[in-house]
Amino acid sequence: MPQQRLSQHELFSAAAESLARHGWELKRISQGIGYFSNANGRSPAGRLHVTEDAAIFWSHRGDADLGEPWVGTFKDGMLKFYAPERAFRQQRDVACPMVTASLLSETRVEHDFERIESIWSKLALKPAPAEHRHFVKGAPSPERALKNEGFGVCASGPYAGAVAVPMFQWEDGRARIGGIQMLLPAENQEFGTDKTMIRGSKLEKAFAIVPLIAADDVPNWFAQARDSKARVVLCEGVMTALAVHQSGAGLAVACFSSNNLVSVAKLLREQLPDNPIVIAADNDIALTRDGKLKSQAVLKACEAAREANAHVAFMGRSRPVGADARDIFTSEGPEAVRRWMDAAAAPEAVRERFEKLIEKRRTELGVER
Template sequence: MDSLQKTENYLVARGCDIHKVKDHLVEFRLPGETSRTPGGRLSLARDGTLKMWHRYAEKGLAAGEPWLPAGDIPIGDKSTPALRAHVDQLTVHQELAALIKVPKFSSVPGQLRSYDPEQVWRAADAALQAAGLIPSRLNGRYCDGSDQKPVYKLLVSNDGLATAFSFRGDIDLPAPWRVGRQTSDGKKTMFVTGRDLGLDGDLAPPRSSPALPRPVKTPEIHPADLDLNRDTIKSWMAAENPPADHRHLVKGNATLDGSQLRVYPGHHRYTGTMMVPMFRPDPMGRRDTVEVCGVHHLMPKLTFSTDKIMAKGSRTVGAFVPFPAPDSLMRAIVGDSLAPIQAWLAVADKTKPLVICEGVATGLAIQQSGAGNTLCALSSNNVMEVAKWVKNAGLFDSFPGVVIATDHDIGRDAAGRLKSSAIPRAFEAAKVTGFALAVPTATSQVGTDARDLLGEGGPQAVRDYIASAAPAADVEKARPDIFLSANVNQLSKEPEFER
């Protein structure tokens, strides 16, 4: 039995309700706890050290042996006492006692309501506008009367909790908005629930302790925005190739060929913006079909401090951009969204590997260097989803190999943590799928990607980079500078704000 499962069993045996399990953290509710957000946290370090605390316990938990005091855990501008133990000390004979002091807990578990994130988003957006904020062109960003730049941001979690914060660090909104906990970089937040916004949620069944092992939760699939799809398809068919000096083709050290992409036609409101159509696996599970799910805009100049943005309504989870020739799929679309993946396989070079990377420019550099066919996942968050689809749909059988290529994002902060999660996420995706992992050489500068390699060493440098791909375990051994643990316990703090 692994250590994480052992901690879950321990909590369930004490009558606790397991809410969420991450790689190193278990969130739980104590018996009788009915708060919407579970207060219990139990973290597991690599050496088996455990830390346990409760967000709502002013004086900490009373847990008995083998638990010992472990100092305070910071939570926003407050703190709560923590306990420590080792996973090997946990047995079913030890008790997890009740909290010494818990606000607003009842003795009988109540029923909660769940709220649709889309409904919460619309209601929270209306509440922000009613408070005087002005929606910007950037989805989820808002301006105020003192600044034309979008300085406020709205986030809605899958649980239907809306959170707003300001890039200035401070925010003050009227009721029903309430003060939330600070972000990891110290910004003040405010939040509302679906109930605060007057929405009718679905009544959830009473909680009970889950059976072991825990069930696998199927991620929610949001339907494609058909109006956006229709405009994207129509504009693509009427569009022209981008000019050779388009901002995104001449950035950096290497000039890219943009003939596989398009710019919006002259009469369109986004004229001059380069279109990058996004696809995702068929939501109905058909392995030979993909769906248009949005469009990535590469703008000809900076707008509100950025030059690229997802069009409003784009669905990013599992999304990718294929090279060569995304046009092959665009012209094979049936109806408003679906296309056969065979249309792309017919133009792909099946003598070369399939490479999963992040950015569009990175994908173009790899494909145009002759290093392989590319699926650009658009974000490191998405690499795992795209890699799993390639594996589960059998797409890997059409190529001599599959490579997950990551940038050389090895910079660390003052605490010794990697600043970017790009390499850890690519590494995990390679381990899960068994695909090879490509990382730029140790002599590369921090942040080097395929486009940088193309500019510095030409197409051969990019081909060598992809050809150097190896199993994740081999890369981990060869590059201890990347995978060496930080010199601090990264689990000693409250997990980063995730609403």
């Protein structure tokens, strides 16, 4: 008889116990996120978040080194560790005194939209320079760089020079700013990433319309998209979405993380019942030495497409590991992005192709599934 799935409370407790065995001590919980410290520093650099399917852990210092059942993968410039819910089912009775269901998202605290919206309204933004890191990254020449279309950078303060992106949440027929992503002008050497979010941002279900629009304009954007019946392309990254837009491949939406693909794809389908939708999958086909997937992004894209009656654009071995639409744009030009979108296929076909590719890569590594 199959074991019953863990509740979010049980999964968080079991994951926290596992992290304790690896030297990470739980210090506090805020809005469903666990903050952990280890011997490398006084501040709680570790973060634990749980979903229905997995526990996710990362350290802003980049000093996490976890064994089974955790699998590490580089995502958005940061090493993150994932462990599936089923790996912790034998630990159902683990109890962490600090971990109570009331602190987790089974009983979510109300998100502080007013605070985030106030911060956004007070940002002193000026036009982002054409040579900003996030426009020119990977471009062999200025002609292949992305063009600034309405993006602004912070003129002063702790995020001076960073491109500010509003992270929308859809509630009761309108969009609200639930977070702000900062695309930094240079890689943060301490954290090893060139992206961050301001404190209190809500990542789950977040999305952005690219080029950027105001929250009040999102309902009208949906209405115009419905009328046009144009293709809509859902990407993970904001600059990936900008590359899709500037290639003319479709109306572009970003969801900030592969974990948001399903929820945002479903939102798009609810709002745009007749538009063709394509999920632009990052080419995350990397494996660990023992043949495990480093990222579930392609599988998440297929799941999102199934849920939203959409297609998936998947590269496979035709392009480098980790490549996305922006890489195609900078290396091959806008026509190549359009061709890639035109070649999008049903999720079942993409998953079959993906699984065959992964099995072939495992064979080449000499490992079994």
